[in-house]
Amino acid sequence: MSKQTQTVKPKKTFSDYWSSYSTVAILVLMLIVFSALKPSAFLSTNNFVKIIEQSSITILLACGEFFGIILGGIDLSVSSTMALSGVVCAKLMLAGWPPVLAVLVGIILFGAVVGAINGSLINLTNLPPFIITLGTQAIFRGFTYILSDARSVSGISTGFMQFVGGKLGGVVPMPIVIALIVALILIFFTTKTRAGRNIYALGGNPSSAYYAGITTKRHQLLCFVISGVCASLAGMVNIARLGSAEPNAGTGYETYAIASVIIGGASFFGGQGVVWKVVIGGLIIGVINNGLNMVGLSSYYQQIAMGALIILAVTLDRFFGASKDK
Amino acid sequence: MLGLFLKKRNALTSGQKEKMVHMNSLVEMRNITKKFPGVTALSGVNFDVQPGEVHVLLGENGAGKSTLMKMLSGAYEPTEGTMVANGKEFPRFTPRISQENGISIIYQELSVIDEISIQENIFVGKLLTKKVAGISLVDNATMKQRTQEVLDEIGLKRSPGTRAGQLSIPEKQMVEIAKAVAFDAKVIIMDEPTSSLTTEEINHLFEIVDRLKKQGKGIVFISHKLDEVMAIGDRVTVLKDGQYIGTYPISEMNEDKLVTMMVGREIKGTYLQDPNRDYGDDIIFEAKDITRKDNRCRNISFQLKRGEILGFSGLVGAGRTELMEAIFGAAPMKTGEMTLLGEKLNIKCPYDALKAGIALVTENRRVTGFSPFFSIKQNLIQAKYLKESKFGGMTGLINKKMEQEVAEEQRAAMQIKCATTNQTITELSGGNQQKVILGKWMASDPKLIIFDEPTKGIDVGTKSEIYKLMRALAERGIGVLVVSSEMPELLSTCDRIVVFSDGKKNGEFTSLEATEEALVRAATT
Numbered sequence: 001m002s003k004q005t006q007t008v009k010p011k012k013t014f015s016d017y018w019s020s021y022s023t024v025a026i027l028v029l030m031l032i033v034f035s036a037l038k039p040s041a042f043l044s045t046n047n048f049v050k051i052i053e054q055s056s057i058t059i060l061l062a063c064g065e066f067f068g069i070i071l072g073g074i075d076l077s078v079s080s081t082m083a084l085s086g087v088v089c090a091k092l093m094l095a096g097w098p099p100v101l102a103v104l105v106g107i108i109l110f111g112a113v114v115g116a117i118n119g120s121l122i123n124l125t126n127l128p129p130f131i132i133t134l135g136t137q138a139i140f141r142g143f144t145y146i147l148s149d150a151r152s153v154s155g156i157s158t159g160f161m162q163f164v165g166g167k168l169g170g171v172v173p174m175p176i177v178i179a180l181i182v183a184l185i186l187i188f189f190t191t192k193t194r195a196g197r198n199i200y201a202l203g204g205n206p207s208s209a210y211y212a213g214i215t216t217k218r219h220q221l222l223c224f225v226i227s228g229v230c231a232s233l234a235g236m237v238n239i240a241r242l243g244s245a246e247p248n249a250g251t252g253y254e255t256y257a258i259a260s261v262i263i264g265g266a267s268f269f270g271g272q273g274v275v276w277k278v279v280i281g282g283l284i285i286g287v288i289n290n291g292l293n294m295v296g297l298s299s300y301y302q303q304i305a306m307g308a309l310i311i312l313a314v315t316l317d318r319f320f321g322a323s324k325d326k
Numbered sequence: 327m328l329g330l331f332l333k334k335r336n337a338l339t340s341g342q343k344e345k346m347v348h349m350n351s352l353v354e355m356r357n358i359t360k361k362f363p364g365v366t367a368l369s370g371v372n373f374d375v376q377p378g379e380v381h382v383l384l385g386e387n388g389a390g391k392s393t394l395m396k397m398l399s400g401a402y403e404p405t406e407g408t409m410v411a412n413g414k415e416f417p418r419f420t421p422r423i424s425q426e427n428g429i430s431i432i433y434q435e436l437s438v439i440d441e442i443s444i445q446e447n448i449f450v451g452k453l454l455t456k457k458v459a460g461i462s463l464v465d466n467a468t469m470k471q472r473t474q475e476v477l478d479e480i481g482l483k484r485s486p487g488t489r490a491g492q493l494s495i496p497e498k499q500m501v502e503i504a505k506a507v508a509f510d511a512k513v514i515i516m517d518e519p520t521s522s523l524t525t526e527e528i529n530h531l532f533e534i535v536d537r538l539k540k541q542g543k544g545i546v547f548i549s550h551k552l553d554e555v556m557a558i559g560d561r562v563t564v565l566k567d568g569q570y571i572g573t574y575p576i577s578e579m580n581e582d583k584l585v586t587m588m589v590g591r592e593i594k595g596t597y598l599q600d601p602n603r604d605y606g607d608d609i610i611f612e613a614k615d616i617t618r619k620d621n622r623c624r625n626i627s628f629q630l631k632r633g634e635i636l637g638f639s640g641l642v643g644a645g646r647t648e649l650m651e652a653i654f655g656a657a658p659m660k661t662g663e664m665t666l667l668g669e670k671l672n673i674k675c676p677y678d679a680l681k682a683g684i685a686l687v688t689e690n691r692r693v694t695g696f697s698p699f700f701s702i703k704q705n706l707i708q709a710k711y712l713k714e715s716k717f718g719g720m721t722g723l724i725n726k727k728m729e730q731e732v733a734e735e736q737r738a739a740m741q742i743k744c745a746t747t748n749q750t751i752t753e754l755s756g757g758n759q760q761k762v763i764l765g766k767w768m769a770s771d772p773k774l775i776i777f778d779e780p781t782k783g784i785d786v787g788t789k790s791e792i793y794k795l796m797r798a799l800a801e802r803g804i805g806v807l808v809v810s811s812e813m814p815e816l817l818s819t820c821d822r823i824v825v826f827s828d829g830k831k832n833g834e835f836t837s838l839e840a841t842e843e844a845l846v847r848a849a850t851t
């Protein structure tokens with residue numbers, strides 16, 4: 001009846017394409033840059049396998065971090081959770097627990113409990129997740145040192161190491177298989193379940209979510225439980241790769257996790273973001289870390305370059321992504 | 327009350343009318359077309375603002391009023407057309423050009439920042455500075471003084487340092503107007519300024535508008551309330567589905583003519599209730615002695631019979647919204663019992679209310695109404711999903727087919743104007759967003775539905791559809807409670823009206839007894 005309802009075929013602009021594929025574009029760009037700088041060392045199957053293996057821990061942490069950020073919050077405790085659960089799992093194996101049981105209890109269940117502690121504290125105090133997880137980051141790290149006597153915990157079952165730290169069919173690193181399985185489950189959770197949908201609503205506008213009937217505290221708790229379990233799984237992968245549980249493992253990794261999520265296009269204000277891009281974000285961090293190594297930059301300069309690249313990636317994203325209808 | 331104002335004002339301004347035509351336009355928009363992906367929001371629209379006039383912009387929800395104004399403020403770029411300010415032509419206004427030419431807009435969704443003071447709100451982004459030893463410093467003293475002057479001028483009795491979060495909605499609106507006045511705006515655009523004001527507040531607003539007008543400012547006024555349009559307007563421009571219908575002097579118009587132009591058909595304002603009907607004693611909802619923990623409503627008891635619509639009248643802040651929040655579980659109760667269809671309710675949070683079959687269409691759609699990043703479809707299905715799921719609404723999968731069906735059903739029922747239901751809800755016009763919220767609750771199949779200012783920002787045509795919907799719901803045995811600041815709305819739809827004053831029930835009227843005077847008296851004593 002009117003001009004309104006006539007559908008003109010929407011023309012896709014550059015910024016539309018950019019907002020869908022920016023993360024992939026940044027990954028390709030990084031690959032090209034490092035290939036050009038150091039083709040010999042960077043461009044080898046071996047190196048790529050290494051990148052992927054190294055990235056898997058970042059990806060696992062980032063997948064969990066995503067659920068803190070989607071709420072408009074953050075989880076700073078992921079790095080400590082990773083170290084603590086690694087030590088717990090190693091101690092259980094040392095005590096003679098079969099690896100499967102040690103993983104179920106020391107990683108999955110323990111990660112869930114740690115996440116639930118974060119979530120409950122936030123629910124009870126109504127304080128921002130930033131403050132609570134800043135506190136628990138220190139607390140969990142402290143427990144890690146106490147539990148491990150500030151020494152690395154060895155005695156990890158070799159079968160466990162060969163399986164979790166090994167290669168599937170002798171080719172694909174098991175850590176990335178684990179990370180991708182986790183990512184697939186979370187992609188399913190965020191896109192196909194009602195609880196996942198509710199979490200987006202909650203992050204986008206907490207008060208309208210509450211008035212719509214969403215049980216906000218329960219969903220918030222769930223988010224931090226997911227984050228805790230993901231961080232624990234990163235801890236599991238880490239001890240399998242190293243062959244021991246280090247009490248200082250993962251120190252500072254929360255930065256990588258947060259960077260992956262933001263490079264993956266999730267909004268810091270909550271309610272917007274997708275898991276598969278966060279996985280790409282984790283890979284980007286892996287490529288940058290590895291590439292800077294290959295180029296032979298000292299680790300101090302690496303930190304500077306890393307920081308600059310993160311800022312660049314996010315700026316590019318905002319610049320092209322936000323230019324809609326202006 | 328508006329009538330009185332109308333007479334007074336005409337006496338004052340009749341002399342100015344002929345002069346207007348010969349003056350130079352403050353701004354002009356020629357042949358403006360605006361396309362969004364998939365939608366032509368405006369085509370070939372002309373619009374201008376003269377000094378000392380109130381130019382009304384009229385049209386149904388989604389007609390393109392807000393979009394047109396956003397091109398004046400520089401927020402949007404016209405797809406085609408020319409913009410003129412002070413005789414100079416531009417292909418588009420940037421926010422800068424707009425500001426330099428004294429254009430100030432008060433958006434439909436207020437943009438006052440709660441966390442900062444009135445003064446900071448007024449000067450946000452335009453801090454006054456003074457030079458001390460060559461260094462620019464923020465000049466708090468001057469800003470405070472200027473704020474005080476402006477607040478006095480428009481009659482807002484608050485100190486400049488008051489945090490905006492403490493202000494009521496009408497007061498926040500005054501702050502927006504103060505912003506415009508403080509920067510000596512020549513054109514002040516008010517997008518539905520009266521949609522959340524009571525009659526008295528509207529009169530106050532009109533006095534301010536009149537004063538601004540006499541200072542030679544051009545006012546653009548958008549409203550769905552035709553009596554206001556007739557009372558305050560000098561000229562009117564009518565849009566229909568983005569098409570330009572025309573610009574006319576208000577003196578040649580009447581309400582019926584306006585409706586016919588904007589809707590294309592006649593709408594009869596009819597009374598929907600039958601005052602002589604006996605509803606018997608079949609009580610479907612009962613509230614006993616409800617007192618909120620924060621005492622913002624106290625000792626409220628009422629009953630709702632099958633088939634009835636119960637209205638709630640009173641001044642803003644009298645505790646009506648507060649009561650509804652308590653019933654819905656969004657605010658804790660100190661005392662109180664509720665029964666719905668014979669069952670005792672135990673409601674601790676909105677989720678419990680939803681499960682029990684209670685829906686609340688809140689008055690503040692931007693804050694509590696919808697999920698802003700969600701599509702129309704995702705918003706429409708939200709309550710239904712939650713109600714069907716178990717364990718705090720967490721179980722269950724997304725069902726694309728059901729989503730599609732529910733969305734199409736509600737889109738048709740609520741006459742939501744959109745290109746597809748996959749559009750983000752924030753792309754909709756204000757009124758259409760409200761329809762999505764209504765649709766969301768209808769889809770959850772409620773047994774009791776509470777409407778808090780249900781027709782805020784809704785055009786005349788849809789309004790009467792919503793009244794009919796309420797009546798149809800009541801006939802189906804669904805409980806309907808209506809909170810409204812528009813007395814005609816309550817008088818024409820409700821079978822009984824409860825009046826609140828200062829957090830307490832202060833009177834109850836059947837539709838036979840209820841008159842505007844009676845309601846006002848009960849609300850103010």
Ligand SMILES: Nc1ncnc2c1ncn2[C@@H]1O[C@H](COP(=O)(O)OP(=O)(O)OP(=O)(O)O)[C@@H](O)[C@H]1O
Nearest residue numbers: 362367387388389390391392393753754755756757
């Ligand atoms: N950013 C946008 N993207 C796509 N479509 C839009 C956008 N903004 C507005 N529209 C469309 O333009 C049309 C006009 O909207 P507008 O907000 O101007 O209506 P309105 O006359 O102000 O209505 P109301 O009385 O409900 O406030 C609507 O169909 C709306 O969906």
Ligand SMILES: [Mg+2]
Nearest residue numbers: 392434755756
């Ligand atoms: Mg509008």
